[in-house]
Amino acid sequence: MNRTNALERHLLTRCYDSQDRIEELLTTRYSLTGDQKPVIHFTQYKQTDKVKSLLHSEKSSSNNEISSTRRVNTRRDLQAYIKTTLNNQKKVIKKIQAYNRKKSSQSRQFPLDKMIKTFNIPQYDEFIGLNNLWQNYMQELLFVNKNKTIESIPSLTTILPKLSTADFNGCLLTVIQSKNTNFVGLRGIVVWDAQHSFLICVPSKNDSKEWNESKDKFSPSEMVGGFRLVPKHKSLFAFDVIIPNDESETECIGFTMIGSRFEFRSVDRSGKKFKGHAVDGIL
Amino acid sequence: MLYDLNVPWPVNNYHTKPNQNELNNLKNTIVTLHTLGYTHIAINFQINESIKVPLNQTQLINPIDIDLLKLELSKFPSLKLFTRITIVIYDPAKLQGLTKIQSQFDILAIQPLTEKALQMCVTNLDIDLISFNLGSKLAFYLKHKTIGSAVDKGIKFEICYNHLISGSIGITNSATNPVENLAFVKKNFFNNVLQLIRSSRSKGIIISSGANLPLQARNSEDILILLKTLGLDQSRAKGCITVNPERVLVNGRLRIKSFKQTILVDNSSSSNTLTNNDKEDPNKKSDANVYKKRLDDSSSGRLLKKQRKN
Numbered sequence: 001m002n003r004t005n006a007l008e009r010h011l012l013t014r015c016y017d018s019q020d021r022i023e024e025l026l027t028t029r030y031s032l033t034g035d036q037k038p039v040i041h042f043t044q045y046k047q048t049d050k051v052k053s054l055l056h057s058e059k060s061s062s063n064n065e066i067s068s069t070r071r072v073n074t075r076r077d078l079q080a081y082i083k084t085t086l087n088n089q090k091k092v093i094k095k096i097q098a099y100n101r102k103k104s105s106q107s108r109q110f111p112l113d114k115m116i117k118t119f120n121i122p123q124y125d126e127f128i129g130l131n132n133l134w135q136n137y138m139q140e141l142l143f144v145n146k147n148k149t150i151e152s153i154p155s156l157t158t159i160l161p162k163l164s165t166a167d168f169n170g171c172l173l174t175v176i177q178s179k180n181t182n183f184v185g186l187r188g189i190v191v192w193d194a195q196h197s198f199l200i201c202v203p204s205k206n207d208s209k210e211w212n213e214s215k216d217k218f219s220p221s222e223m224v225g226g227f228r229l230v231p232k233h234k235s236l237f238a239f240d241v242i243i244p245n246d247e248s249e250t251e252c253i254g255f256t257m258i259g260s261r262f263e264f265r266s267v268d269r270s271g272k273k274f275k276g277h278a279v280d281g282i283l
Numbered sequence: 284m285l286y287d288l289n290v291p292w293p294v295n296n297y298h299t300k301p302n303q304n305e306l307n308n309l310k311n312t313i314v315t316l317h318t319l320g321y322t323h324i325a326i327n328f329q330i331n332e333s334i335k336v337p338l339n340q341t342q343l344i345n346p347i348d349i350d351l352l353k354l355e356l357s358k359f360p361s362l363k364l365f366t367r368i369t370i371v372i373y374d375p376a377k378l379q380g381l382t383k384i385q386s387q388f389d390i391l392a393i394q395p396l397t398e399k400a401l402q403m404c405v406t407n408l409d410i411d412l413i414s415f416n417l418g419s420k421l422a423f424y425l426k427h428k429t430i431g432s433a434v435d436k437g438i439k440f441e442i443c444y445n446h447l448i449s450g451s452i453g454i455t456n457s458a459t460n461p462v463e464n465l466a467f468v469k470k471n472f473f474n475n476v477l478q479l480i481r482s483s484r485s486k487g488i489i490i491s492s493g494a495n496l497p498l499q500a501r502n503s504e505d506i507l508i509l510l511k512t513l514g515l516d517q518s519r520a521k522g523c524i525t526v527n528p529e530r531v532l533v534n535g536r537l538r539i540k541s542f543k544q545t546i547l548v549d550n551s552s553s554s555n556t557l558t559n560n561d562k563e564d565p566n567k568k569s570d571a572n573v574y575k576k577r578l579d580d581s582s583s584g585r586l587l588k589k590q591r592k593n
Contacts, residue, residue: 128590135591153575160542174583176550187583203586210582236557238550240584242591243575251575252584254550256557261545274543276409278437279534282544282557 005030008040015042078192082199082227088119089226096220112223121226124203127170127189134170139244141166153243153253163255165270168193173200174210176256177236185209186228193266197231232259234282258282285503286528287316288325288367288390288412289443289491292347296334300346308496310355315497317362323532323558325365325390326352327493332372338380344387363558365389365532369414372396375403385409390535392441398423405433411535412489414441417475418468425482434487439531440479442523444501444509445493446472476513485519489527533557548574 005026012022029037092115099110116123142159153159174187186209188200202208204225205218212222237259240252260282264272290312293305301309313324326347330336337343347366356362367390372378374397385391392412395401401423404413413433415421430440446468479488490510494500503524510520536558541547549559578584 131587131590135587156540156548157542160546160548164542164545172583172587174550187586207586213582238583240550240578240581240587242578242587250578252578252587253548253574254576254581256547256550258541258544258547261543274545276538276544278435279530279537279544280437282533 235259418446443493
């Protein structure tokens with residue numbers, strides 16, 4: 001008989017591991033001399049890995065691109081992290097407020113450090129390294145030419161276009177104008193440059209604002225520090241770039257960023273052709 | 284803060300220099316305006332399109348000696364002086380080298396004499412302000428479409444009130460009967476302003492003095508009454524001397540200080556970062572060296588220094 005027995009063969013691949021065994025079963029089943037069986041016994045067989053369907057094509061392992069699912073997951077995780085951190089900050093602030101309301105507990109100091117540790121609130125010191133990296137990147141981008149020497153500061157027409165397409169993760173920003181007056185004076189290191197806002201990590205207590213340097217009483221949110229989400233719309237941000245003149249690093253140049261004109265994702269901004277518009281939207 | 288964006292520079296060409304008498308007159312006018320409450324004053328250099336601008340020598344493009352004026356008026360620390368150029372255009376094709384002129388003046392204004400010129404100002408040119416000679420009859424009808432698109436782009440329109448109050452100065456030479464001519468000027472002024480207000484739907488209008496003499500300056504109350512008479516409501520009238528001129532100034536200053544309104548240099552003064560021109564070298568506006576500052580001087584600088592040490 002010249003039959004391929006495709007159906008039976010396919011069914012048997014689900015039951016037996018080795019091709020030899022299947023072949024043997026099929027030959028005995030239809031041989032003239034052997035035991036001609038009217039039935040096939042299908043056993044359950046524990047698969048080590050899934051049997052591939054006929055239409056399945058092997059994935060090439062050399063594919064280095066990040067899959068879209070992974071990208072979505074990363075974004076979602078980041079969002080979740082920011083959300084939980086901001087919520088945790090709120091909780092600590094509430095606790096401090098509750099502590100301040102109770103007159104009886106004034107004798108004992110509020111356990112701020114312990115709270116920050118248990119709620120896992122990011123601290124400014126952790127991001128200083130990032131800021132130092134950013135300063136080096138800026139100095140290389142703006143001032144240093146190919147021979148790694150600095151003769152003079154280039155003119156504004158060469159500096160400013162470079163800055164407008166630069167990366168601002170790690171920059172120490174100061175909010176000098178914002179629709180929300182609570183944000184004015186706030187400063188911190190950019191952790192995430194989102195499309196419509198900056199996530200910045202702010203220092204606590206004395207460093208938190210310019211006019212807090214000589215104070216000794218702080219609001220609960222200034223005590224906690226952590227992340228702030230500052231909208232770019234209708235805000236102005238200031239930042240300084242240190243001039244790499246000598247070892248002492250005593251001079252810098254200040255710049256101001258117009259938030260309303262920066263409402264792009266940093267990926268899109270790098271290749272962006274900027275255009276001036278009516279200034280009514282800035283202030 | 285009140286703004287007056289038009290105090291005429293006494294000379295209208297590049298060949299002659301103003302004499303001491305004219306300079307004193309200008310200074311007196313500025314001081315008078317300052318005592319009336321104006322803090323931001325722009326000195327206006329008005330030229331005809333036929334005058335050749337020395338485009339090759341950038342330091343000569345701006346004849347206004349703003350450093351000297353600032354030095355002599357340093358008694359008034361809250362007074363901020365800016366420079367402005369107004370180009371009277373008849374034929375738009377003749378206008379050249381605008382980018383070089385732009386970088387030397389804080390505000391760039393254009394006075395179109397024909398409808399074609401106005402159309403081109405609105406569509407093609409990157410300017411801050413359009414002014415009309417309101418004392419004489421306009422040669423064309425102001426269409427809402429043109430004016431409205433200019434307002435959308437952020438270009439403002441100027442009303443210069445000196446035609447109304449300057450009396451017979453500057454008119455007598457051409458007229459046989461000065462009194463009758465003066466009446467015509469006032470009639471034209473009101474006609475033109477009403478037309479401007481109608482076509483712009485009372486948006487994007489600024490008012491400035493154009494005062495040649497100290498006596499021609501008026502305080503904000505008088506201006507508000509004038510604008511109310513012309514049919515603007517209180518808030519729009521107030522915008523004409525506060526918000527709108529500020530935007531003109533910001534627009535012009537950002538062209539010099541920033542790259543396409545994204546990032547600008549200098550963050551030393553928090554209140555008026557966008558318009559500030561204290562540090563700037565008037566001859567070399569793109570020089571970054573003047574913006575150097577010591578880390579210890581600013582608060583964020585001290586914070587930076589502290590963490591760089593660790």
